[in-house]
Amino acid sequence: MLTLPSIRAFVALTPLLFSLSAWAAPTDIPSAASFYIPSIPYIHQNAEHPLRMYGGHLSADPNQALASSTDVTPHLYFFMVKNRRVADKERIVFWFNGGPGCSSFDGAMMEVGPWRWDGKSDHDFYVKEGGWEEYTTMVFVDQPAGTGFSYTSTDKYVHTIDVAQQNLLEFLRNFYLVFPEYKNVDTYLAGESFAGQWIPYFADAILDSKTLHVPLKGIAIGNGWIDSKAQYSSYLEYALKTGLVEENDKKWKEAKHETDKCLAKTEHLKENPMSIKECSGILRALMESDKVVKEKKMCVNIYDIRLEDTAPACGMNWPPDMPHVTSILGQQEVVSALHASAHPGAWKECRTDVHRAFHEETSESASSVLPRVLSKIPVLIFAGDQDLICNYVGLENMIKALSWNGATGLGTVQTQSWTVNSAPAGTWVTSRNLTYAKIFNASHMAPFDVPHVTHDMILRFMGVNFTAITDGSARIPSALGNDAKPIFVSEHEAKPSAVAPAKSPQQDKAMWEAYYNAGSAALVLVLVFLVIGTFVWCRLRRKRTVQLPENATEESIPLTSSMRQGNGIDEEEGLVSRKGKDRARDNGREAGAASEPPIFEVGDSDDEDFKDTRTK
Ligand SMILES: *[C@@H]1O[C@H](CO)[C@@H](O)[C@H](O)[C@H]1NC(C)=O
Ligand SMILES: *[C@@H]1O[C@H](CO)[C@@H](O)[C@H](O)[C@H]1NC(C)=O
């Protein structure tokens, strides 16, 4: 694959080559093989669980052809992992994390992707069950440009939603040029948090496009930030319901005061902007705590109210896998294996500069385009019930007030109980193309806590014919109300249905090498297990249960406390001033931005002390 620096080197070296490459440029579509990733260091593969991976940069600039050879234009990074089992048909999901400015490697490495941190080492990750790539090709997209491994010059950071839409459409256009086999495959957009704004807008642009024909069949949003008016005004109700506050206690009074201030602002506001300055104090009031542990001020983890954290992080460094994700994605050989080397500087979970560049306060909430999307395709809104920042009460209130397909709210349809593997998983209700699933005992990152539940959820939403699946985790029993999955044939009758191997000989060779390496790794593992025996096994088991605490004492364990020490976060600085300082800085930056010459910066100047409060 031609990366940007290599194009530049060409230009500098010989005018002859320059003219050749200029001539070749318009039709120069990189081959799919150039995106192929045979293996990734520290990701321990398993021959039983083959991963067919692709990744790299694609232009997202609709005006790329007009750009000069020295311009650094928006390029979005994607990481794709093909389905490893065949369901009733092929499907592809494009996944987006939130922010704005948070990388979709969160989704790939902690939520719906094929592997997880091993819970012990610095950066060893193992493939495991529960990822959505089992039956569905997953494409994790870092957007807008500047996020994760995506890049552009800082003067081209996205400010408005329509530019984000155009960039995404251009990215998709290029994606289909490289992977034309997906042009007619059932397509879904999914993601979480601030992607609750991106996804409906992206769907709307795709459904509206006259030139790009994507067979979009649905969108799924987890703990999304979709309607700021409805969601701000529901914080207090959620806090009361879950016992974070009690009526008339100190915290309730503070949050009530902030809520009133917010409502006074929004009452007369015709618009429903994605972010409202006057409302930001509510969440802050709710996460604060008087508790001090070992001289550290504690607060609520805004992504999982069962957990405590130290101020001012309050969940920003959670989950505990986070530093290990950063560590592995910081390894040079990993970056190069991912074909991400064209991105200068280190990977960061969330980029403050990208967040600040986006004009949330003047962009209309995505709930405004949701009805148009619902008139054309099904929408799934799901919510882990332990999340505070984008909590289920706010989403339920949004749905109650939303008018779509000829009526307002869900109407008289019955909400069904939903069980997975014989345990209560949540509730499920569908009305006029809108499905709402509430997920029990799950955080903001619901697939992190309950991967098999969220996998069952997406398979159901996509209308997978369970009878047609002969093996894999789709056979885990589940039911909506009395409507249970079909009873499956016994295990030994199930036929293996691994998908066809990759096409080109190099790819085949690379894959077999990957298999071989995975095989040796597996052998070493077996030996290690023989030596250490059940001790390790028990620890792995325990690790899993820690993520889903079962009693009150465990629930209050601050999972991230040990990770946070020495990571450079200024714990002294108060939340209020931090947020305020950022706003001030933001304004200053914007005033100065226009006069700055276009330079290729990648935001390494990101301020460590700023933690935005709607990330992931
Ligand atoms: C729902 O989505 C389908 C496509 O799945 C579409 O044909 C239909 O018009 C939409 N509206 C309603 C009310 O079902
Ligand atoms: C589901 O798959 C089974 C087995 O392949 C098939 O007999 C059945 O017709 C399919 N159902 C639908 C609704 O397509």
Ligand SMILES: *[C@@H]1O[C@H](CO)[C@@H](O)[C@H](O)[C@H]1NC(C)=O
């Ligand atoms: C999960 O949530 C349900 C419903 O809120 C509750 O009854 C159950 O006790 C929870 N289970 C655990 C393990 O916390």
